[in-house]
Amino acid sequence: MFYLIGLGLGDAKDITVKGLEIVKNCDKVYLEAYTSILTVGKETLEEFYGRPLILADRELCESSIDNVLEEAREKHIALLVVGDPLGATTHTDMLLRAKEFGVSTQIVHNASIMNAVSCCGLQLYNFGETVSIPYWTDTWKPDSFFEKIVANFARNLHTLCLLDIKVKEPTEESLTKKVRQYMDPKFMSVKEAAQQLIHIIENHPESEINKSTTAVGLCRVGAPDQKIAVSSIEAMQQCDLGPPLHSLVIPAPNLHPLELDYLAQFR
Amino acid sequence: MFYLIGLGLGDAKDITVKGLEIVKNCDKVYLEAYTSILTVGKETLEEFYGRPLILADRELCESSIDNVLEEAREKHIALLVVGDPLGATTHTDMLLRAKEFGVSTQIVHNASIMNAVSCCGLQLYNFGETVSIPYWTDTWKPDSFFEKIVANFARNLHTLCLLDIKVKEPTEESLTKKVRQYMDPKFMSVKEAAQQLIHIIENHPESEINKSTTAVGLCRVGAPDQKIAVSSIEAMQQCDLGPPLHSLVIPAPNLHPLELDYLAQFR
Numbered sequence: 001m002f003y004l005i006g007l008g009l010g011d012a013k014d015i016t017v018k019g020l021e022i023v024k025n026c027d028k029v030y031l032e033a034y035t036s037i038l039t040v041g042k043e044t045l046e047e048f049y050g051r052p053l054i055l056a057d058r059e060l061c062e063s064s065i066d067n068v069l070e071e072a073r074e075k076h077i078a079l080l081v082v083g084d085p086l087g088a089t090t091h092t093d094m095l096l097r098a099k100e101f102g103v104s105t106q107i108v109h110n111a112s113i114m115n116a117v118s119c120c121g122l123q124l125y126n127f128g129e130t131v132s133i134p135y136w137t138d139t140w141k142p143d144s145f146f147e148k149i150v151a152n153f154a155r156n157l158h159t160l161c162l163l164d165i166k167v168k169e170p171t172e173e174s175l176t177k178k179v180r181q182y183m184d185p186k187f188m189s190v191k192e193a194a195q196q197l198i199h200i201i202e203n204h205p206e207s208e209i210n211k212s213t214t215a216v217g218l219c220r221v222g223a224p225d226q227k228i229a230v231s232s233i234e235a236m237q238q239c240d241l242g243p244p245l246h247s248l249v250i251p252a253p254n255l256h257p258l259e260l261d262y263l264a265q266f267r
Numbered sequence: 268m269f270y271l272i273g274l275g276l277g278d279a280k281d282i283t284v285k286g287l288e289i290v291k292n293c294d295k296v297y298l299e300a301y302t303s304i305l306t307v308g309k310e311t312l313e314e315f316y317g318r319p320l321i322l323a324d325r326e327l328c329e330s331s332i333d334n335v336l337e338e339a340r341e342k343h344i345a346l347l348v349v350g351d352p353l354g355a356t357t358h359t360d361m362l363l364r365a366k367e368f369g370v371s372t373q374i375v376h377n378a379s380i381m382n383a384v385s386c387c388g389l390q391l392y393n394f395g396e397t398v399s400i401p402y403w404t405d406t407w408k409p410d411s412f413f414e415k416i417v418a419n420f421a422r423n424l425h426t427l428c429l430l431d432i433k434v435k436e437p438t439e440e441s442l443t444k445k446v447r448q449y450m451d452p453k454f455m456s457v458k459e460a461a462q463q464l465i466h467i468i469e470n471h472p473e474s475e476i477n478k479s480t481t482a483v484g485l486c487r488v489g490a491p492d493q494k495i496a497v498s499s500i501e502a503m504q505q506c507d508l509g510p511p512l513h514s515l516v517i518p519a520p521n522l523h524p525l526e527l528d529y530l531a532q533f534r
Binding site: 006008009010011012013014015016017018020021084086087089092093095096099107109110111112114115116118119121123124125126127128129130131132151155157162221222256258261262265 | 388
């Protein structure tokens with residue numbers, strides 16, 4: 001049996017009672033460590049669950065997943081995923097592979113940023129398509145996500161922007177070497193996201209979205225030290241919300257009075 | 268202190284460990300019983316939590332919420348909500364009222380249909396605006412949600428359709444009487460939703476969405492007897508997925524190969 005278990009967003013106690021029971025009874029438990037992070041680390045989770053965890057990086061979840069599923073034919077194996085386990089394509093793919101292997105699966109859902117973003121007071125049913133903002137490099141500055149934000153804005157919909165995460169990324173130099181070297185992990189802040197957005201806005205002076213458009217910065221959603229900040233995109237460039245994870249929302253231009261009242265708390 | 272605690276989607280064990288600890292330690296715990304339901308009832312939850320719960324209907328959550336918040340000035344009061352606690356406007360409103368009362372609040376997030384819908388294999392970031400399909404009456408047949416589905420479809424986005432729930436609705440006749448009488452609770456099925464959609468499609472023969480457009484029916488998401496069915500909207504009119512809650516998805520016209528493969532399991 002193969003279990004995909006969501007851990008929610010904050011700390012060790014955000015796992016569900018159902019999820020915790022499975023974790024305690026499994027033969028082997030992997031902790032996915034590259035699509036998102038909790039506010040606590042592997043050791044804290046191990047202590048809370050009373051059992052060891054095995055870190056699962058991208059290589060294990062993608063190229064080596066068949067070995068895990070092979071094991072799951074005879075044993076109870078769980079993969080713990082921050083947020084909801086079906087937020088990323090990788091996990092849907094795993095479930096299809098499991099079917100090919102004849103391995104039964106169970107999914108334990110949990111909160112993810114896709115629904116917990118409502119903590120800022122913007123209503124979930126007024127969100128349009130979600131976008132991802134990638135880290136730019138000197139030579140690669142994609143901005144196609146901006147069109148999607150503009151399209152949502154034109155339909156009076158909010159946009160949730162998921163911000164880039166780089167964990168265990170091989171350095172460019174090491175790609176051709178035998179021994180892989182990895183970059184330090186980095187997590188895009190609302191400040192960095194706002195800076196990239198301002199660059200794009202400067203290249204699109206005709207756009208409905210400009211420097212003074214409102215942005216909502218969210219940080220460590222679901223944790224006791226969660227922070228929310230509301231300002232113009234321009235001012236968001238100077239907004240320091242502290243440690244990761246961060247997310248950004250560009251609200252629709254015309255808000256419901258209740259949404260306005262709720263956001264006003266964070267200005 | 269006032270706590271809003273999400274119960275997730277399936278049964279008693281879908282509460283988080285954090286949520287359960289709070290429930291056990293509160294002075295009074297209300298169970299919201301009109302925006303959604305679990306697959307288990309109040310008695311099962313009371314047994315699992317080892318404490319009594321007070322049913323909270325619409326009147327309590329809207330007109331009488333000030334009394335609850337008044338109590339929360341001195342005591343620990345929790346309101347349990349199926350799914351994530353911030354899925355409905357009512358709860359955002361409660362948090363604003365709590366602030367006016369000077370009452371501290373804590374939100375415990377959980378899975379909701381807004382993220383768990385990914386169990387059908389459609390990727391969350393490819394969903395557009397969510398719509399609600401209301402029960403029609405003889406004299407009231409709103410269809411404005413259809414335009415939103417069409418707009419999502421035109422942008423190659425999926426639409427999650429939340430289906431109507433009628434719990435503790437006063438009968439029309441009783442509205443003018445001193446003693447309120449209530450209708451039996453009813454929950455729209457994917458079958459009923461498909462029937463209403465077919466009516467609308469017949470009135471919009473020029474639309475991109477027609478009788479043979481694919482629909483995904485979801486039922487009791489997150490529960491052990493969860494069911495997913497994929498067919499044309501026309502065929503969905505004959506699809507019986509069993510007890511509530513049901514939801515419907517109209518997928519985008521062009522799907523990712525992984526989405527196609529995953530959906531194929533449910534045809």
